[in-house]
Amino acid sequence: MVEIKSVQDVDVNGKNVLMRVDFNVPLNEGLVRDDSRIRAALPTIEMLLNGGARLVLASHLGRPGGKYSPDLMMNPIADRLTEILGRTVHKLDTVAGTGLSEAVRRMKDGELLLLENLRFEKGEEENDPDFARRLAEPFDLFVNDAFGTAHRAHASTAGVASYLPAVAGLLMKKEIEELSTCLENPRRPLTAILGGAKVSDKINVIRRFLSLADNLLVGGGMANTFLAAEGYNLGASFYEKNQVEEAKALIRESKNSRCRLVLPIDLAVTRELAPGSYSEVVPPDQIGPEWKAVDIGPETSAIYSVYIEESAMVVWNGPLGVFEVPPFDNGTDVVAQAVAQGSAYSVIGGGDLVAALEALSLSKYIDFVSTGGGATLEFWEGKELPGISVLQKKNS
Numbered sequence: 001m002v003e004i005k006s007v008q009d010v011d012v013n014g015k016n017v018l019m020r021v022d023f024n025v026p027l028n029e030g031l032v033r034d035d036s037r038i039r040a041a042l043p044t045i046e047m048l049l050n051g052g053a054r055l056v057l058a059s060h061l062g063r064p065g066g067k068y069s070p071d072l073m074m075n076p077i078a079d080r081l082t083e084i085l086g087r088t089v090h091k092l093d094t095v096a097g098t099g100l101s102e103a104v105r106r107m108k109d110g111e112l113l114l115l116e117n118l119r120f121e122k123g124e125e126e127n128d129p130d131f132a133r134r135l136a137e138p139f140d141l142f143v144n145d146a147f148g149t150a151h152r153a154h155a156s157t158a159g160v161a162s163y164l165p166a167v168a169g170l171l172m173k174k175e176i177e178e179l180s181t182c183l184e185n186p187r188r189p190l191t192a193i194l195g196g197a198k199v200s201d202k203i204n205v206i207r208r209f210l211s212l213a214d215n216l217l218v219g220g221g222m223a224n225t226f227l228a229a230e231g232y233n234l235g236a237s238f239y240e241k242n243q244v245e246e247a248k249a250l251i252r253e254s255k256n257s258r259c260r261l262v263l264p265i266d267l268a269v270t271r272e273l274a275p276g277s278y279s280e281v282v283p284p285d286q287i288g289p290e291w292k293a294v295d296i297g298p299e300t301s302a303i304y305s306v307y308i309e310e311s312a313m314v315v316w317n318g319p320l321g322v323f324e325v326p327p328f329d330n331g332t333d334v335v336a337q338a339v340a341q342g343s344a345y346s347v348i349g350g351g352d353l354v355a356a357l358e359a360l361s362l363s364k365y366i367d368f369v370s371t372g373g374g375a376t377l378e379f380w381e382g383k384e385l386p387g388i389s390v391l392q393k394k395n396s
C-alpha cells in the first residue's frame, strides 16, 4: 500500500485550509434526509478546527450541470452541520473568486465556512485549470476527504492539487486502508459477494475477486446473466444478453482459479414486481416464460450463509435481489444476518447495498461500510483514482 500523507502529518495552525467533502446527501423537500455523509466528515473537521485551521468546506450536491439551481443550494447542509456541530456554519453564496478570497481573509483561526455547490460552476466537472486556480487561490493546504468522489478528476478533487499541497482527510485515509487490505492482505478464507443489477458495471471487480478470493457468491440481476450463460432460460427476468459471452468467459476462468464461483440454485420469481406480490421459489431450470427472477431463494441464502460462517473475511457489493420491493429483500436480509452474526471481518460498499442494509438496520454490524459507490468499485478494480493519486506520498 502506498502511504499517503494525511491531516495527521501536517501542522494546520493558522493555515487557510480547503477541505473537499462529500456532502452529496439525499434531500427531501429541501431538508437533509440522511446526514451520514456529513457525520462521516466530522472527525477531520474537528481535528482541523482544534488544530487552529481556518477551514472552508466544499462539496457538490446533485447534478446542476454547471449552472445555478435553487433546489441544489447548500443551505440545508449548512443548517444540518450547524445543528450537529452546535455552532453556526455560514454558507457562502459563491464558489470561487473575489467573494471567496475576501471571506477567507476575514476568517479567524478555528473558524469554518461552507462553499456553495461546486457544480454550479462549469469549470468544476471540466477540471478547468483556471477555475481550479481561482478556487485554490486563498488557501495554504488542500485536504481531500471526499472518497465518494475520488474517482472523478474534477477541479475540487484533483485540479486544485496543482496549486496547493494536498493531503488526505481521516475518512479518505481510512477508506484507502480498509479497501486496500481487502486486496493486498485479506484474511482467509476470503469470500466475496457480488450482486446488484449488471455484470457490465462490475466486470473488472468480478475478475479481480475471481483471482483473489476463495469464494465468489453471486446474486441479484447479475446472477441472472450468469445463469443465462449456463444455458438456463430466464423467462421474463432482467439480464444482460450482451454480457452472456463475458459471463461464460468468467465461468471458464473460474475453473482454473483458486476461487469457487457459486451461483444461485433457487430463485424467488414473480409475474408482477410489486410490494407483497405473489411469488414462488423455483430452481433455475423452472422459470416460466412470464416470470421474473427477482431474488435468490432460501436454499441459496442458506448455502451462502454457510460460506460466510466459514470465512475470515467477507467483502460485499450489490444487493442480492430487488430489495426496494419487499419481500424481495429476503435474500439480502438473510445473507446480511449471516455476515452480522459471523466472526468474519466484513467490508461492504455500493450505494444500493449500503441503503439496503441501512433499511434492514444491519449496517451497524458491519466492520467497515465504505462511503463510496463508484469510487469503491474502481478502487477494488485496481484503477488509479484521480482524487487519491494527487495526494502527497509519505516520505516525499
Ligand code: ADP
Pocket: 195, 196, 197, 198, 201, 219, 220, 221, 222, 224, 238, 293, 294, 295, 317, 318, 319, 320, 321, 322, 323, 324, 349, 350, 351, 352, 353, 354, 373
Ligand atoms: P450497488 O449500488 O450496491 O453497487 P447496483 O447499483 O449494482 O448495486 O444494483 C442495485 C440494483 O440492482 C437495485 O436497484 C436492485 O433492484 C437491482 N437488482 C437486484 N437484483 C435484481 C434482479 N434479480 N432483477 C433486477 N434487478 C435487480
Ligand code: MG
Pocket: 350, 351, 352, 373
Ligand atoms: Mg447502485
